[in-house]
Structures are given as structure tokens and as C-alpha cells.
Amino acid sequence: MKKIPRNIIKKMSKYSDFYKKVWTACFNIPAGKTYTYKQIAEKIGSPKAARAVGTALAKNPFAPIIPCHRVIRSDGKLGGYSASGGLKKKQAMLKYEKETGKNASLD
Numbered sequence: 027m028k029k030i031p032r033n034i035i036k037k038m039s040k041y042s043d044f045y046k047k048v049w050t051a052c053f054n055i056p057a058g059k060t061y062t063y064k065q066i067a068e069k070i071g072s073p074k075a076a077r078a079v080g081t082a083l084a085k086n087p088f089a090p091i092i093p094c095h096r097v098i099r100s101d102g103k104l105g106g107y108s109a110s111g112g113l114k115k116k117q118a119m120l121k122y123e124k125e126t127g128k129n130a131s132l133d
Contacts, residue, residue, distance in 0.1 A: 028054060034088050044072070048082040055096040057123040057130070062100045076100075084108050090131025095119045 030038075030053050038046050047070040055061050061069075063076040063083075072078070083094040089109055095116045099105040107116035119130035 031091065034091055037088070044070075044075075044078065045082045045085070047071075048079050049086060049088060049092045052083065052086075052094055052097060053092050055093060057093075057096075058127045060096050060098050060120065063097055063105065064100050066097060080105065090129075093129070093131055095131070096123075 051066050051069045063079045066079045067075040086092050086094045104113050107113050122130040
């Protein structure tokens, strides 16, 4: 499992444990892969909290280090993306990562 940079962990300390769990789970999604909001909720031990996962990701101040663009809806649709460029950018980033296996947010 990758480690979140220390400076980000320090900044995360002012947020709720739930948000930290969501962001940590998201951080560990490999480039080229996606998880659903429900899968993240299950992974952190809150299986009925998919909407709350979405809220935590919408408030993610650590993008692109915490790659919230890798989380999608259970029906395969993209869901939301509040960063600059919106859903078109999310779709382009996911396509790039799937094709190259590289982290789109760092290239």
C-alpha cells in the first residue's frame, strides 16, 4: 500500500475520521482502475455511506494527490467532479490512465 505524503497527512488532521478514511481509500486506487462510491464506503467499514463518500470526495482539498477522479457511480456513470474542467476532465483523466497505466493527475 502506498503512503500518503506527510505534509498531506498533517493537513488531513483537521478533518473528520470519516473524511480521512475516504481520502486514504481513494489514494490507494491504482492508476487505470476505478472504484464506486459504494465500494469505497464498504472498504472503510460504512457500507451504507456511499452518498457521504461522494460528499467527502467533493470536498477533497488534496486533489490531484488524492485522486478522487477514480471514483464513479455503481451504474458505471462518472458521477460528479467538482475540479476545474468538470466531468469532461474526469473522463479524459480516466481514459488516459486506463490506456497508459500512468497517473493522469501528475503528467
